Amino acid sequence: MTLPNLITIGRLILVPLVILMIVNQRWQAAFALFVIAGISDALDGILARRFGMASELGGYLDPIADKALIVSIYITLAMVGVIPVWLVILVVSRDLMIVSAVILSWVMAKPLVMAPFLVSKLNTAAQVIFAALVLGSAAFGVDPGPARELGQLAVAILTLGSMAAYLAFWLRHMAA
Template sequence: MLNPANKVTLARIIAVPFLVLLLHFPSKPLNAVAMIVFILVALTDLADGIIARRWNFVSNLGKFLDPLADKLLISSVLIMLVSLGWVQAWMAIVIIARELTVTGLRAIAADQGHVIAADSFGKFKAVIQVVALCPLILHYPWWGIDPQPIGLLLLYLALILTVISGTKYIYQFFRQINRE
């Protein structure tokens, strides 16, 4: 059950509280460390998928833990950024609501024997979310450049992609359910 791919995913989940702790004490050096940790943790999402597919470690536990780890990572960072006043709450709510909605619909579909697989659009949305959160985590000006406007612009793009992706999942869910 705890194959190498699942161990990488669990490491991602375990890293989230450390990231939250770093963001709880905002300062230029700790935010830089937080961004590096965030990037490394986000990259483990690629690693566990590659390990699982290449060496046939795909498991039901992994199928459950991988999206959970993704949602914990993104949601935790968004909530911390809202608590610091660096991101507006409504933005975090839209993103987190989409993630919870899609997760719920996937669970219902799976219970009925259907699979709503992640598509390339949803994966692109996830990448843009990670890229948007990096400058927002940095927050403080570096070498005369304020990363906040860049991060917010990218977060608006991520929001648009989040809504479109969520709408696609909802459409796929009802299309598959109505086929029966």
């Protein structure tokens, strides 16, 4: 087991803790754990690349940990009434669509290797920044003002753009 994989597993372990903090409205703890998870995500990637510790397991674990954290936080924030449900439905639907497309491709004996598109990377960045904005504003009692609506809009637009890009890619792959 490599050090980057252990760090990624640690990030997975943080997910239920962040959720628990949000549910109990312990916003500072939730924000701190979210920041730690973000730092661990950067750290495991740097260690894997710089010191040749990349592994097949890490290639699977890292995106699972990332999605587990983001999706869990978005669902929980909606459950406690901090972000709108429609945004969570959009974020979760995109991820379900991608996973379903990959599984269907395997089932139909047309395996698909998914690589992130630029719009997908921008989408992930917007999702993380918006979650940090929401958690940070709750943690420190700061009104984010129009940044909240702009962040929400950015997440929605980029999520839809990412969905469209992956769907088009998948449809071309399946038609080939």
